[in-house]
Structure formats: C-alpha cells, structure tokens
Amino acid sequence: MTSGFTIDAVRQLSASKNEPDWLLERRLHAWQIFEDLPMPTRQDEEWRRTDISKLRLNELTPFAPAGADVQSPLRLNGSNGGLLTQSNSVTVEQSLSDELAQQGVIFTDLDTAVREHPDLVRQYLSTEAIPAEAGKFQALNAALWSGGVFLYVPKGVEFEMPVRALYGLTAPGSSLFTHTLVVLEAQARASYIEEYASEGIDRQTLNAGAVEVFLRQDAHLTYITLQEWMGKVIDISTQRALMDRNSTLDWLVVGMGEGLTKTNIESGLRGPGANAQMLGILWGYGHQQTDYHTVQDHMAPHTTSDLLYKSALTDEAKSVFSGRIRVDKGAQGTDAYQANRNILLSKKASAFPSPNLEIEANEVRCTHGATVGKVDQDQLFYLMSRGIPLDAATRIVVEGFYEDVLQREPVASIRDNLRELIARKLDAS
Amino acid sequence: MTDNNRELRIENLHVKVEGKEILKGIDLTVEPGKVHAIMGPNGSGKSTLAYTLMGHPGYEVTEGRAFLDGVDITEQSPNERAKEGLFLAFQYPHSIPGVTMANFLRTAVNAVSETPVSARDFRQQLREQMRLLKMNEDFAGRYVNEGFSGGEKKRAEILQMAMLQPKYAVLDETDSGLDIDALRIVADGVNAVLGPDLGVLVITHYQRLLNYIKPDFVHVLVNGKIVREGGPELALELEQTGYEQFEPAGAPA
Numbered sequence: 211m212t213s214g215f216t217i218d219a220v221r222q223l224s225a226s227k228n229e230p231d232w233l234l235e236r237r238l239h240a241w242q243i244f245e246d247l248p249m250p251t252r253q254d255e256e257w258r259r260t261d262i263s264k265l266r267l268n269e270l271t272p273f274a275p276a277g278a279d280v281q282s283p284l285r286l287n288g289s290n291g292g293l294l295t296q297s298n299s300v301t302v303e304q305s306l307s308d309e310l311a312q313q314g315v316i317f318t319d320l321d322t323a324v325r326e327h328p329d330l331v332r333q334y335l336s337t338e339a340i341p342a343e344a345g346k347f348q349a350l351n352a353a354l355w356s357g358g359v360f361l362y363v364p365k366g367v368e369f370e371m372p373v374r375a376l377y378g379l380t381a382p383g384s385s386l387f388t389h390t391l392v393v394l395e396a397q398a399r400a401s402y403i404e405e406y407a408s409e410g411i412d413r414q415t416l417n418a419g420a421v422e423v424f425l426r427q428d429a430h431l432t433y434i435t436l437q438e439w440m441g442k443v444i445d446i447s448t449q450r451a452l453m454d455r456n457s458t459l460d461w462l463v464v465g466m467g468e469g470l471t472k473t474n475i476e477s478g479l480r481g482p483g484a485n486a487q488m489l490g491i492l493w494g495y496g497h498q499q500t501d502y503h504t505v506q507d508h509m510a511p512h513t514t515s516d517l518l519y520k521s522a523l524t525d526e527a528k529s530v531f532s533g534r535i536r537v538d539k540g541a542q543g544t545d546a547y548q549a550n551r552n553i554l555l556s557k558k559a560s561a562f563p564s565p566n567l568e569i570e571a572n573e574v575r576c577t578h579g580a581t582v583g584k585v586d587q588d589q590l591f592y593l594m595s596r597g598i599p600l601d602a603a604t605r606i607v608v609e610g611f612y613e614d615v616l617q618r619e620p621v622a623s624i625r626d627n628l629r630e631l632i633a634r635k636l637d638a639s
Numbered sequence: 640m641t642d643n644n645r646e647l648r649i650e651n652l653h654v655k656v657e658g659k660e661i662l663k664g665i666d667l668t669v670e671p672g673k674v675h676a677i678m679g680p681n682g683s684g685k686s687t688l689a690y691t692l693m694g695h696p697g698y699e700v701t702e703g704r705a706f707l708d709g710v711d712i713t714e715q716s717p718n719e720r721a722k723e724g725l726f727l728a729f730q731y732p733h734s735i736p737g738v739t740m741a742n743f744l745r746t747a748v749n750a751v752s753e754t755p756v757s758a759r760d761f762r763q764q765l766r767e768q769m770r771l772l773k774m775n776e777d778f779a780g781r782y783v784n785e786g787f788s789g790g791e792k793k794r795a796e797i798l799q800m801a802m803l804q805p806k807y808a809v810l811d812e813t814d815s816g817l818d819i820d821a822l823r824i825v826a827d828g829v830n831a832v833l834g835p836d837l838g839v840l841v842i843t844h845y846q847r848l849l850n851y852i853k854p855d856f857v858h859v860l861v862n863g864k865i866v867r868e869g870g871p872e873l874a875l876e877l878e879q880t881g882y883e884q885f886e887p888a889g890a891p892a
Contacts, residue, residue: 592733596799597718600716610738611736613737
C-alpha cells in the first residue's frame with residue numbers, strides 16, 4: 211500500500227482484497243464525496259468548539275501491519291459468545307461459539323463478510339445509516355474502511371452472553387478506518403461489546419470510524435462501545451442506529467481515552483414504538499478534548515428515548531456535548547429525555563453542554579437538562595473528616611457520580627469491570 | 640509519650656470565618672473517658688468550634704492551638720486529624736450519591752487503621768454495630784446519607800464513630816431534629832461506644848440530650864467565649880434560667 215490518501219489508494223485497497231465491483235464503486239463514490247467536501251473548520255456550527263486544523267492527513271499512512279497485542283480496557287478475558295480482535299485493521303483473532311454459529315449468527319470481520327455474505331453487506335453497508343454523503347470523514351471512512359466488524363443475528367435468535375470485538379491500534383502516524391456493521395433481524399436479541407484501545411501513541415494518528423446499526427422490528431440490542439485511545443490519537447467517528455418498529459437499543463458509550471475525540475452518536479427511531487436508552491460515561495484528563503454530538507431522532511409515533519451522559523474532567527480536559535432531540539411532525543406521542551452532567555475537578559477543566567430541541571409534533575413529552583459543577587467541597591470535607599485523604603475522597607465522589615449510569619448499564623456482568631476501569635483511570639491521573 | 644499527654648487540649652483558640660472573629664480565645668481540655676458538654680445559644684460559636692477542631696478549610700485559626708495526645712493538630716488536614724483519633728459527628732451530614740455506606744465505611748476504616756481490615760472482619764464488625772444501633776441490614780447498601788431521615792442520618796454518624804473507634808469525638812448538635820425515640824436510640828448508641836478510652840465533647844443547645852448522655856463537665860459558650868463552667872448540675876440550672884444572664888444587655892440572643 212502506498213502512503214498518502216489518493217484515489218489510487220482506494221483502488222489498490224479494493225483490489226488487494228479482491229472486492230466485488232459494487233463495493234469498489236461504493237468506495238470510489240465515497241472518495242469523490244470526500245474530495246468534494248471542504249475540510250470542516252470552526253466556522254462550521256458542528257465544529258465550533260473543536261479545532262482539527264492540526265490534523266495532517268497527508269502525513270498519515272493509510273494502513274499499518276498488525277502490531278503487538280493491545281489489552282482489553284475492560285480486562286475481559288476469554289471469547290464469551292464470540293471474539294474478534296484486530297490490530298491496525300488486521301484480524302488477529304476470531305471466534306464464535308458453536309451455539310451461536312448453529313443458529314445462523316454471523317460474527318466476523320467485514321472483509322470476510324463481503325466475501326461470504328455479499329448480499330447482506332451490500333444491503334446495509336454505507337447506505338441508509340451512514341451514507342458517504344453524511345460528511346467529510348464519513349466519506350473518508352466509506353472509501354477506505356478496512357478490517358471492520360460484521361455482526362448479524364437472524365430472525366428470532368436471542369443470546370445474552372455478549373460477543374465482543376477489540377480494535378487495537380499500535381502504529382504511530384498511521385490511520386484507521388474502523389467500520390462496524392450490526393444487523394439484528396426481527397425479534398432478535400443480542401449483546402455486543404466493542405472496545406477501541408491503544409498503548410501510548412507518540413505521533414499524530416487518526417481513526418475515522420463508523421458504526422452502523424440496524425434493528426428490525428422487535429429486535430433488542432445491548433451495545434457497549436468503549437474507547438481508550440492513549441496518546442496522540444484523533445478520533446473522528448459516527449455511530450448511528452436505525453430502529454424499526456418496537457425495537458429497543460440499550461447503548462452505553464464509555465470514553466476513557468486521551469487525545470481528541472469528535473463523535474456523532476445518533477439513534478434514528480424510525481419505527482413506531484422504538485425505544486432507545488443512550489448512556490455515557492466520560493472521563494477527561496490531560497489535554498484531552500472530547501466533542502460528543504448526540505441525536506435522538508424521533509421519526510415515528512410513540513417512540514421513546516432517554517439519554518444520560520456524565521462526564522468528569524480534570525487537568526486541562528475540555529468536554530463539548532451537544533445533544534439534539536428531533537421530533538418529526540408525524541412522531542406524535544414521543545417521549546424524549548436528555549441529561550448531560552459534568553463535574554470539574556480542576557480549575558482548568560471545562561465543559562460546554564448545549565441541548566438543542568427541534569420539535570415539530572405537538573403531542574410530545576420532552577425534557578432536557580445540562581449541568582456543570584465543581585466537586586462539592588462539603589462532600590470532600592465530610593469524607594476527609596473520616597480519615598480519607600483528598601485524592602481518595604475526590605475519587606469516591608467521582609465514582610459515585612458515575613454510579614447511576616452504571617446502575618442502568620445493561621450488561622450487569624461487566625459492571626465490576628467498568629468500575630475497575632474507572633478506578634484505574636482515576637488512579638492514573 | 641506520657642500519660643499526662645493523653646488529652647484533647649485547646650489553648651486560647653481564636654477563629655475567623657469569612658473575616659469575622661467567631662471564637663475569641665477558647666481553653667478546654669477533654670480527657671479520655673470523660674464527657675464534656677458545650678452549651679450555648681444559637682450563634683455563640685458552638686459549631687465553629689466543632690468544624691475548626693476537625694479542620695474545615697473555611698475556618699481560619701488566627702491564634703491558639705489544639706493538641707491531641709500531645710500532637711499539635713492545628714495545621715493538620717481533616718484526614719490527618721481523623722487518623723490521630725478525632726471524630727466529628729456532623730449536625731448536618733452530607734450525602735454522597737452513588738457511594739454505599741459499606742464502601743464508604745470500609746474506605747474510612749482502612750484509612751485510619753494502621754493495617755488493612757479484611758473484608759470479612761469488616762462485614763462482621765459492621766453487622767454487629769448496625770445491630771446495636773437498631774439499623775436495618777439494607778442500610779449498608781444505601782448511598783451515604785442519600786434520602787436518609789433525620790434520625791437515620793444521626794444514627795449513621797454514630798455508626799461511623801463506632802466503626803472508626805476514635806480517641807476523641809465531637810458530637811455537634813446530635814440531638815437536633817430528633818424525636819424522643821430517635822434521640823434515645825442515638826444516645827444508647829453513643830453510650831455503647833463510651834468507655835474509659837473515649838473522650839467526648841457534646842455540643843448542644845438543649846439540656847435534653849444530657850439526660851441520656853451524662854456529662855462530667857459543662858461549659859457555657861456565649862459570644863465566642865466560655866463564660867461559665869461546672870458539673871452536670873449546671874446543665875439543669877441553664878434549663879431553668881436560659882442563656883440570657885450571660886448576654887450583654889441589649890445584644891441579640
């Protein structure tokens with residue numbers, strides 16, 4: 211693979227994987243859009259508080275070979291229902307339990323899925339959920355994705371034991387284009403944990419990722435997505451779920467990484483009765499900048515969404531949260547809730563929440579709230595009066611702050627892993 | 640360290656809060672095994688004394704010192720004082736959402752102990768103390784002071800005292816907001832912890848609590864100074880006469 215981002219790189223990538231023509235065409239189409247769209251600047255509303263002028267695309271290598279193993283941030287061991295591990299987009303480990311395989315569950319990398327299940331992938335990939343037209347980096351991902359994850363659960367198949375994937379990154383100066391495609395057919399029920407992790411990366415490195423989720427009627431997905439990029443990683447990603455009638459999505463986003471993160475997270479409730487729970491646990495430290503843009507998009511009647519994102523920030527970390535609730539004219543009977551809570555542990559940490567409602571229907575219940583506060587000094591004094599030193603007292607308050615999200619977190623079996631991860635991160639800073 | 644050093648000694652303590660002098664030279668010594676009561680009207684500086692002893696950063700000591708068993712604690716952080724063996728039962732305990740009583744107490748017990756306490760020993764101790772304070776077992780799993788009734792908050796303070804086993808305990812208006820049944824339970828809890836090794840400073844507005852926790856000495860605090868000292872009979876006398884006799888004429892009560 212040559213270095214640099216060119217249309218030839220797109221062709222070579224596709225050729226090297228022996229991809230079918232439809233996919234090459236999709237990549238080339240996306241590449242064209244990428245070239246046509248200007249690089250976002252702070253003049254764009256969505257990028258107002260996040261500066262990516264330091265991103266040097268032409269200094270990045272598109273792909274790197276597999277590197278050393280990266281540990282699961284949740285310290286999950288074993289394959290559970292299934293396991294897919296990638297290093298720099300190269301699949302290094304892959305398994306699926308016999309039980310799930312026999313029921314027709316597909317869990318593999320997207321490259322393999324293109325070969326083995328072309329019709330399925332073709333139906334969903336870069337189509338309705340995240341078309342290349344969605345934006346500059348969405349187009350870049352659609353043109354250059356590699357590796358990727360494909361999870362397919364046939365109609366009526368249910369499993370509790372989560373399948374999980376780990377996207378590892380080890381090559382400084384490289385770029386990743388992670389792409390996850392999840393399809394749950396009608397009445398399917400599944401649980402999926404996805405981790406993004408790297409060791410300390412000492413040079414500018416990019417992940418322009420995409421997650422596309424399709425939930426058919428009455429499907430129920432429990433989805434945990436966790437990012438712990440360490441070092442100078444810029445992550446610009448879009449995650450979007452399209453939800454049909456009476457489907458349910460329990461979605462937890464965990465942000466523990468350094469560097470710069472700009473993530474769009476959207477639930478598209480397009481079938482009546484669809485129900486999305488969107489949770490976030492975010493920890494900001496060092497010079498980290500996070501910019502989460504969430505959308506609760508109510509396109510059908512009697513849909514419900516409930517969002518709770520909590521972030522604690524220390525050092526010079528900066529967190530931007532813009533949460534949008536959209537309710538279409540036809541989406542009567544919508545219930546939508548949104549809360550963003552921020553706690554600042556240092557003088558230089560900052561948080562900028564901005565809720566945003568676009569409501570065109572008239573029979574809806576919508577509430578939203580955002581708060582930014584410091585750690586309560588009286589709480590700290592109380593804890594310290596019991597012998598607990600200041601740093602431990604602060605840690606206890608922050609752990610307690612996250613706890614209501616953890617209590618609602620849908621995969622109870624990993625709750626302690628999450629607590630331990632949070633404790634480890636708080637200890638490290 | 641000699642036995643002579645075994646006392647909580649406050650010497651000429653002057654304290655400012657937000658620039659205003661509240662305590663104007665307090666001298667007080669609490670010995671192990673003794674119960675001292677500080678009584679006084681609202682605004683006399685009782686709670687200031689409690690917070691200052693525990694090291695609240697909002698209270699500035701401008702003069703004087705405090706010693707715990709010979710150790711000068713005047714400049715220590717609250718957690719260092721706790722480790723020396725000082726405890727404050729808060730008048731208004733703060734809630735810590737998301738943190739269970741059990742986790743909080745275990746962290747606290749380990750913070751003041753020289754050696755870590757095993758999970759098993761801790762649980763056993765906690766169960767026993769909760770039984771003495773007539774607390775439901777689910778109490779340990781509730782978040783610290785979150786949604787507690789007035790009586791539950793005070794019992795939780797006494798539970799903490801029992802678990803941390805301090806050398807000296809300051810009880811700040813522990814009777815406030817309690818009905819008579821709750822008061823009795825709390826007082827029983829305090830009495831269960833009392834012993835030859837614990838020195839207690841009970842801060843109260845009313846004599847009522849002292850029917851249950853018998854003081855050895857009573858100190859009357861008015862306008863930032865101790866104006867009278869005596870035995871338990873002084874508390875009963877104050878119940879009859881009130882604090883007005885100590886107030887300068889025309890000053891607000």
